[in-house]
Amino acid sequence: MTANTSSSDRPGRERSDTERLIRARARGLLVEHGEKALTLRAIAAELGLTAPALYRYFPSRAALVSAVCADVCADLAHNLRTLIDRVPASDPKARAAAAFRGFRTWALRHRAEFALVFGTPDEGGAGLRDQFGLVLMEVTGGMLASGRLAAAAPVAPAAAGPVLESLRDLLLSGLAEAGVPVERHLIRPDAIYLLLRCWILLYGAVALEVFEKLAFLATDPEPLFDALLAEIADLLDHDPVAGTDGLG
Amino acid sequence: MTANTSSSDRPGRERSDTERLIRARARGLLVEHGEKALTLRAIAAELGLTAPALYRYFPSRAALVSAVCADVCADLAHNLRTLIDRVPASDPKARAAAAFRGFRTWALRHRAEFALVFGTPDEGGAGLRDQFGLVLMEVTGGMLASGRLAAAAPVAPAAAGPVLESLRDLLLSGLAEAGVPVERHLIRPDAIYLLLRCWILLYGAVALEVFEKLAFLATDPEPLFDALLAEIADLLDHDPVAGTDGLG
DNA sequence: TACGCTCGGTGAACGGCGTTCACAAGAGGC
DNA sequence: GCCTCTTGTGAACGCCGTTCACCGAGCGTA
Numbered sequence: 125m126t127a128n129t130s131s132s133d134r135p136g137r138e139r140s141d142t143e144r145l146i147r148a149r150a151r152g153l154l155v156e157h158g159e160k161a162l163t164l165r166a167i168a169a170e171l172g173l174t175a176p177a178l179y180r181y182f183p184s185r186a187a188l189v190s191a192v193c194a195d196v197c198a199d200l201a202h203n204l205r206t207l208i209d210r211v212p213a214s215d216p217k218a219r220a221a222a223a224f225r226g227f228r229t230w231a232l233r234h235r236a237e238f239a240l241v242f243g244t245p246d247e248g249g250a251g252l253r254d255q256f257g258l259v260l261m262e263v264t265g266g267m268l269a270s271g272r273l274a275a276a277a278p279v280a281p282a283a284a285g286p287v288l289e290s291l292r293d294l295l296l297s298g299l300a301e302a303g304v305p306v307e308r309h310l311i312r313p314d315a316i317y318l319l320l321r322c323w324i325l326l327y328g329a330v331a332l333e334v335f336e337k338l339a340f341l342a343t344d345p346e347p348l349f350d351a352l353l354a355e356i357a358d359l360l361d362h363d364p365v366a367g368t369d370g371l372g
Numbered sequence: 373m374t375a376n377t378s379s380s381d382r383p384g385r386e387r388s389d390t391e392r393l394i395r396a397r398a399r400g401l402l403v404e405h406g407e408k409a410l411t412l413r414a415i416a417a418e419l420g421l422t423a424p425a426l427y428r429y430f431p432s433r434a435a436l437v438s439a440v441c442a443d444v445c446a447d448l449a450h451n452l453r454t455l456i457d458r459v460p461a462s463d464p465k466a467r468a469a470a471a472f473r474g475f476r477t478w479a480l481r482h483r484a485e486f487a488l489v490f491g492t493p494d495e496g497g498a499g500l501r502d503q504f505g506l507v508l509m510e511v512t513g514g515m516l517a518s519g520r521l522a523a524a525a526p527v528a529p530a531a532a533g534p535v536l537e538s539l540r541d542l543l544l545s546g547l548a549e550a551g552v553p554v555e556r557h558l559i560r561p562d563a564i565y566l567l568l569r570c571w572i573l574l575y576g577a578v579a580l581e582v583f584e585k586l587a588f589l590a591t592d593p594e595p596l597f598d599a600l601l602a603e604i605a606d607l608l609d610h611d612p613v614a615g616t617d618g619l620g
Numbered sequence: 621t622a623c624g625c626t627c628g629g630t631g632a633a634c635g636g637c638g639t640t641c642a643c644a645a646g647a648g649g650c
Numbered sequence: 651g652c653c654t655c656t657t658g659t660g661a662a663c664g665c666c667g668t669t670c671a672c673c674g675a676g677c678g679t680a
Binding site (some may be wrong): 640 | 651653654655656657658659660666668671673674675676677678679
């Protein structure tokens with residue numbers, strides 16, 4: 125076929141490069157001037173192009189935004205992973221705390237990106253490997269695998285069994301993809317539930333803060349966040365429970 | 373001074389009526405066709421008007437949307453309050469459970485409204501009495517006052533003191549406004565922390581579900597929510613602690 | 621009664637948005 | 651040298667929020 129990349133042998137070079145460039149410039153615009161500045165004309169101008177040219181790479185603005193979301197998400201996951209790796213694997217509790225605190229810090233420093241990724245239903249049709257799932261899997265999965273996080277769920281969640289099984293399968297396949305195969309039984313549903321619950325609490329606190337829904341408190345919510353973190357750390361402090369009550 | 377309402381004696385009649393009508397129709401549009409259908413022209417057409425007429429009532433679209441948010445919020449609070457009042461005041465644990473479950477049900481049935489109110493920073497400048505604060509105060513405050521919720525915080529949050537003090541003052545003044553004066557010492561910081569924490573967890577779970585960020589689980593997240601609720605109920609089940617460790 | 625003021629509403633217009641479309645270069649393959 | 655496919659363009663469409671000049675109706679007052 126034509127210039128480069130495209131069909132058969134060479135798996136896409138210059139084309140995917142400009143596509144990446146588009147996403148990068150779009151993200152820069154998002155960071156610098158907020159979501160409303162994320163217009164096709166502005167993005168195109170950033171690259172010396174005109175708006176219709178972008179349609180050669182993305183079928184719609186929503187798809188482009190969705191791709192940017194994926195980039196942001198990957199970046200966040202990478203960010204958290206390096207934060208975790210900076211803490212010795214022998215201290216999984218400290219690792220979890222680093223991840224959780226890092227999540228808040230990142231969110232407060234990247235409000236526009238956070239709002240775009242975590243504050244709206246995705247319209248671009250990225251589908252399964254979506255945002256929270258990605259971050260959760262990459263970070264939590266790595267944590268579970270490397271640290272073998274000792275965790276006792278405060279409540280044995282018998283009813284939530286299928287959800288946890290599903291999440292375990294996702295984590296296992298994700299870890300396998302990343303070249304870190306883990307024995308199935310090493311990831312206990314209790315631990316999965318505990319971490320998922322921690323992430324939900326964390327997300328709630330951070331989202332409320334970023335969306336300024338805690339402004340009515342009229343005080344710095346950081347101490348509140350610290351208290352939550354301390355509580356989580358306390359939960360993660362327990363020794364692993366031997367029994368596998370109800371979930372295999 | 374023209375037709376009706378306006379300045380001195382009669383405190384606004386027909387004018388505020390049409391303003392209310394605008395908000396109501398706007399909300400209907402939001403519910404039926406989503407946020408992107410919330411355009412000035414569409415809202416005006418709904419009332420047999422043209423777009424510029426709306427500027428006689430709201431200085432901008434953002435202000436109108438903000439007003440709609442306030443309406444939604446008030447409606448949610450009222451909704452939850454009736455749910456609570458349906459449960460006997462002698463069982464505050466069941467009341468809390470009803471409120472929490474009702475919040476999720478409402479959010480899933482009013483996704484567009486939820487996303488608008490809880491998924492974006494408010495741009496209309498409503499300011500202090502904003503969304504989460506309103507709902508939290510109206511429902512939690514009423515619960516604390518009527519049920520005298522017995523609660524033991526799992527961690528005594530010494531560091532979060534000022535936040536809780538601030539929230540307590542807000543609750544007290546809110547209750548006083550509502551004609552339910554409560555003795556200050558009846559609302560213990562422990563209980564406030566516990567309830568705030570429950571709301572944060574709840575918000576996290578519901579927001580993630582509404583924003584479809586749990587879709588990667590590929591299973592119904594309701595059991596997970598139930599597990600969280602059971603855990604919360606367990607926390608609320610403890611008897612009140614006598615000590616007032618570190619917080620007034 | 622007639623003036624004048626203000627309020628609530630209009631139509632036209634502006635710039636900007638996402639999106640579509642016909643069309644023009646340019647790069648290989650034959 | 652063509653033929654084709656890719657990548658980009660400019661013009662246009664319809665819709666958006668917003669502004670502006672204008673206009674009739676209703677009222678207080680002279």
